[in-house]
Amino acid sequence: MKTNLVFVLLVLGTYFSTFAQQTQARKSEIKADVVEKGLIKVSIFYPYAEGKTFDMDYYEKSHMPFVAGLLGSNLVRYTIEKGIASGIPNTPLPFMAIGSFYVKSLPDYQAAIAPNRDAIRADFPKYTNITPTILVSEVVR
Amino acid sequence: MKTNLVFVLLVLGTYFSTFAQQTQARKSEIKADVVEKGLIKVSIFYPYAEGKTFDMDYYEKSHMPFVAGLLGSNLVRYTIEKGIASGIPNTPLPFMAIGSFYVKSLPDYQAAIAPNRDAIRADFPKYTNITPTILVSEVVR
Numbered sequence: 001m002k003t004n005l006v007f008v009l010l011v012l013g014t015y016f017s018t019f020a021q022q023t024q025a026r027k028s029e030i031k032a033d034v035v036e037k038g039l040i041k042v043s044i045f046y047p048y049a050e051g052k053t054f055d056m057d058y059y060e061k062s063h064m065p066f067v068a069g070l071l072g073s074n075l076v077r078y079t080i081e082k083g084i085a086s087g088i089p090n091t092p093l094p095f096m097a098i099g100s101f102y103v104k105s106l107p108d109y110q111a112a113i114a115p116n117r118d119a120i121r122a123d124f125p126k127y128t129n130i131t132p133t134i135l136v137s138e139v140v141r
Numbered sequence: 142m143k144t145n146l147v148f149v150l151l152v153l154g155t156y157f158s159t160f161a162q163q164t165q166a167r168k169s170e171i172k173a174d175v176v177e178k179g180l181i182k183v184s185i186f187y188p189y190a191e192g193k194t195f196d197m198d199y200y201e202k203s204h205m206p207f208v209a210g211l212l213g214s215n216l217v218r219y220t221i222e223k224g225i226a227s228g229i230p231n232t233p234l235p236f237m238a239i240g241s242f243y244v245k246s247l248p249d250y251q252a253a254i255a256p257n258r259d260a261i262r263a264d265f266p267k268y269t270n271i272t273p274t275i276l277v278s279e280v281v282r
Contacts, residue, residue: 036220042228045235060281079177080281087183087275094186094276134228135235140201140221 036102036139039076042109043100045133048083048093055127056082056097063123064099070116074108075101096130106136177243177280180217183250184241186274189224189234196268197223197238204264205240211257215249216242237271247277 046054060080068078079102083095103109113120187195201221209219220243224236244250254261 040225041222044228056281064282078282081182081278082281083276083278084181085277087185087277094274095278098276098278133235135224135239136226136228137222137224137236137239140197140223141205141219 036076037141039102039104039139040106040109041100041102041135041137041139042106043098043135043137045095045135046097046128046130047133048096049130052096052130053128054096054130056080058127059097059099063127066123067113067120068101070112071101071103071109072112074103074105074112076104077102096128102139177217178282180243180245180280181247181250182241182243182276182278182280183247184239184276184278186236186276187238187269187271188274189237190271193237193271194269195237195271197221199268200238200240204268207264208254208261209242211253212242212244212250213253215244215246215253217245218243237269243280 046052064078064080068075079100081098083093083097086093101109187193205219205221209216220241222239224234224238227234242250
């Protein structure tokens with residue numbers, strides 16, 4: 001009986017915190033749409049292949065904050081995602097990870113990155129042996 | 142009995158303080174950032190190649206709203222981006238376009254898409270001749 005009470009409270013707690021997270025995500029959605037449209041997005045894709053490695057912890061805590069710090073007020077925000085699976089059955093995972101910078105100006109991004117390119121590249125082996133693909137895109141929606 | 146009561150109170154306390162912390166952290170974060178952490182993102186990539194075409198207008202106004210409409214309250218938001226250039230000099234554009242759905246539950250996404258797969262595929266030729274790559278990822282940041 002007492003054990004059951006503890007279990008019920010645990011379950012309740014989990015539901016409430018999950019619900020709170022979801023509500024929050026929806027609230028911020030509206031702002032994101034307004035702010036992002038028309039921005040430039042620079043995405044760094046890390047394609048999956050056998051023998052490739054990726055240290056998400058280092059990427060999240062060290063590499064991305066380092067590069068983001070170079071961009072100053074041109075940076076609106078940056079995102080990190082971890083590849084889980086291919087969305088097409090029986091095909092390999094396309095990417096192990098993707099990092100994206102949302103910036104106001106592409107020339108300003110390039111001007112900030114160019115003098116630091118060697119330092120950025122020197123950081124790569126600390127978290128991955130993958131050669132990334134980079135896409136510059138425009139946020140349509 | 143007393144031990145169990147203490148345990149229940151400890152558990153409750155932990156949940157409430159965790160909840161309070163998260164709420165506070167999110168409040169201050171919202172001003173500068175969007176909270177998507179922990180969501181599932183399903184991205185559809187349209188790789189560029191010679192002879193490939195992509196009608197962004199149809200994609201934005203018809204295809205994406207159609208698929209988004211199938212996802213119900215599981216969908217937090219969806220985004221569209223248009224590829225402009227490769228971020229690595231002298232390499233071809235990686236993707237002509239990317240569409241992404243941010244959802245709370247992957248099983249719910251799959252359950253909503255599965256019975257409509259044929260209808261979704263039948264819509265492809267109306268805007269592109271590209272075979273897409275699909276990535277399921279977890280939003281880390």
